Amino acid sequence: VRPLHLGGKNMRLRESIPALSSSYTWINGNVTNKTLQGYPTLIHFWSISCDICKDEMPKVNKLKEKYKGKLKVVAIHMPRSKEDNNIREIKKAAAKYGLDQPILLDDELELTKKMGTKYVPAYYVFDSNAKLRHFQSGGGGFTTLERRISKLV
Numbered sequence: 001v002r003p004l005h006l007g008g009k010n011m012r013l014r015e016s017i018p019a020l021s022s023s024y025t026w027i028n029g030n031v032t033n034k035t036l037q038g039y040p041t042l043i044h045f046w047s048i049s050c051d052i053c054k055d056e057m058p059k060v061n062k063l064k065e066k067y068k069g070k071l072k073v074v075a076i077h078m079p080r081s082k083e084d085n086n087i088r089e090i091k092k093a094a095a096k097y098g099l100d101q102p103i104l105l106d107d108e109l110e111l112t113k114k115m116g117t118k119y120v121p122a123y124y125v126f127d128s129n130a131k132l133r134h135f136q137s138g139g140g141g142f143t144t145l146e147r148r149i150s151k152l153v
Helices: 051-066 087-096 110-115 142-152
Strands: 025-027 041-046 072-077 103-105 122-126 132-137
Touching: 025 087, 041 051, 041 110, 051 072, 051 142, 087 103, 122 142, 132 142
Parallel strands: 041 072, 072 103
Antiparallel strands: 025 103, 041 122, 122 132
16 A cells, blocks of 8 residues: 655654544544543544455454444544545445444545554554554554553453
């Protein structure tokens, strides 16, 4: 996957989740920082044009089920091209891959830049105080991701 050169800085450990609000376009409902309070949170970036993202969706869904009620999961769709902004295609992909968690459509790449995301898939794990505890991007590494989450729930 080619990096996006967006000019955003990478998030650092213990930084807070950037502001999430209902002003963004959402699929499957929305969340705010307030609704995430008190829960560890997994934020994962994906794109409909990313085959690795699609391959890893079942693993994300398993984590979501395993930690249901203990972990909040939020998806952020990061378009990698103009064609990736087709909301019908995003909804179709979300349904096909079982993404029933709130999905923020980051069409303007605002959160992508704030979080410094350059590749998809990308995973950010925040503790119950909304502080970043782990980040990883690219395929694989789910054992490490799950280990980090299990320490927080």
